Amino acid sequence: MVNENIFMKRALELAENSKQKGNEPFGAILVKNGKIIKEGTNQIHSNSDPTNHAELGLIRDFCQETGITNLSEYTLYTSCEPCCMCSGAMVWSNLGKMRYSVKHDELARIAGANIMIGSEEVFKRSPNKPDVISGLLNAEGLEIIKNYKW
Numbered sequence: 001m002v003n004e005n006i007f008m009k010r011a012l013e014l015a016e017n018s019k020q021k022g023n024e025p026f027g028a029i030l031v032k033n034g035k036i037i038k039e040g041t042n043q044i045h046s047n048s049d050p051t052n053h054a055e056l057g058l059i060r061d062f063c064q065e066t067g068i069t070n071l072s073e074y075t076l077y078t079s080c081e082p083c084c085m086c087s088g089a090m091v092w093s094n095l096g097k098m099r100y101s102v103k104h105d106e107l108a109r110i111a112g113a114n115i116m117i118g119s120e121e122v123f124k125r126s127p128n129k130p131d132v133i134s135g136l137l138n139a140e141g142l143e144i145i146k147n148y149k150w
Contacts, residue, residue, distance in 0.1 A: 005137055007029060007075075007077040008077050009140075010029055010039070011029050011101070012101060012141055012144060013027065014041050015027035018041035018042045019147075019148055023041065023045045023046055025042070025145050028054040028055045028058050028077065028078040030059075030062055030076055031074065031076075037062070037074070039058070040055065040058025041054050051085065054086075055076060055078050055089065059086075059089045071094055074095060074096055074097070075098070076097070077098075078100045079100070079141050080100060080104070080141065080145065081103050081107070081119050081120075082119045084119075086119075088122060090130055095130040097130050098119070098131070098132050098133075099134075100135075101137050102145060103118070103135070104118030105118070107145060112150060119132065
């Protein structure tokens with residue numbers, strides 16, 4: 001049995017690293033067969049690209065590097081519930097499983113209102129939705145975003 005908290009802890013470490021590098025505090029990892037295959041961080045400021053979210057960047061880079069576009073055998077662990085853009089990438093790549101720490105409504109309370117359409121809204125309209133578990137290491141995830149200067 002895979003200890004999902006180990007993978008979530010790594011996603012949260014990446015979120016903290018992203019924050020320390022001047023980007024927003026989000027990190028993600030892609031896992032297959034109990035092994036980390038790819039890691040990603042938010043890089044919207046360092047790359048001057050508002051679409052370079054941890055999840056979308058990770059999926060885009062992995063698919064381009066490997067030629068694999070069907071992620072049904074993969075699990076994505078992410079520090080926060082993905083936005084509608086990143087959730088769309090998960091739908092189009094047929095991601096098998098997604099796990100996250102902080103829910104989008106928790107982020108909205110801390111960061112203020114912005115585009116707060118979370119993955120749940122996107123997935124309920126899609127036939128290709130990953131199996132989702134939320135709230136992994138939630139207190140740790142909340143701590144990372146609470147200390148970010150929004």
